[in-house]
Amino acid sequence: MSTFKNYPRTLGVLALSLVAITQAQVSKKGFAFIGDTHAPDNKLLSSDKSPISWYYNWSPYPNGDLIPTGSLEFVPMIHGIDATEQSGTEQAISGLDKSSTHLLSFNEPDGTTGSGGSSISPEDAARAYIDYVVPYRNGSKGGRNWKISHPSTTGSGNGLEWLRSFNSSCYDIDPENGCPTEFVAVHWYGDFAGLASWLGTMDEFYNANSTNAANLKIWITEMGLPQQSAENTVGMLNQTLPYLDGLDYVERYAWFGAFRTDDANEWTGDGVALFDDDGGLTELGALYMGEGFKEGQKGEGSGAGMLTVNLAAVVAMGLVSVLMSTL
Secondary structure (H helix, E strand, O other), X not given: OHHHHHHHHHHHHHHHHHXXXXXXXXXXXXXEOXXXXXXXXXXXXXXXXXXXXXXXXXXXXXXXXXXXXXXXXEOOEEOOHHHHOOHHHHHHHHOOOOXXXXXXXXXXXXXXXXXXXXXXXXXXXXXXXXXXXXXXXXXXXXXXXXXXXXXXXXXXXXXXXXXXXXXXXXXXXXXXXXXXXXXXXXEEEOOHHHXXXXXXXXXXXHHHOOOOOOOOEEEEEEEEXXXXXXXXXXXXXXXXXXXXXXXXXXXXXXXXXXXXXXXXXXXXXXXXXXXXXXXXXXXXXXXXXXXXXXXXXXXXXXXXXXXXXXXXXXXXXXXXXXXXHHO
């Protein structure tokens, strides 16, 4: 009898455990990796207890600092037109671990190359997307069937107008299919109210006014509150995290930036940094990492690790000079 009475309690414990495991598996949190060479920081972000489930670095080449843990999904990106013309791009994507299933395309095509954008006209982007990115979707490139994203524009009126022109150009080229996509990547730098409004605009553009059979998921691949105090930034993130976690159409999001305060630049301000100058989590970093993490907490090890991303390939894309000059 005692065994029978305890059985439901055991099932309850198991059910709660399964819920906890499921929640950990479906974490939306990721980060945009600019190349932090501090090994302890990287170990903390990619530790078994970390809620971070994915990262990207604006290229198709994963970072060696993060590969050994095996706990992060690397999401490759085809940054711009130049990357579509480089044979190494497809080779790198084809060689990625099977845990990589999603592919980002064309970073801020409405922005300038000086700010890290790809600066592509909607017409040229539509042609390159259909000719080069769509083949990854059906497996004729990249060694498998990838889930591909439309280009990620700036979070501005210019970005929305660019997407409208891009969509029109897609159907001018291919009236039946346009530029098919499985998900949408967006950027936002600003306060919580602006973020909520921009996400609503993107959801309306891609889903409410669409004939798609199913709604597209949205990823926020760059998100931050630049040039604000740490207090204001923490306040923004306190509003943002539960909001994003509760939105069904937001599948993933990435905070900018996963770096130390002394690596921040004048434009971002050091309020966005997840780590302080000594490698401890800032208040913001502890908030982003969530339960089980605290301000000042450091990763294992000491000193700085060597950045092992394929720098030659990234330099060819013009990203290192941009990122190093802005951070």
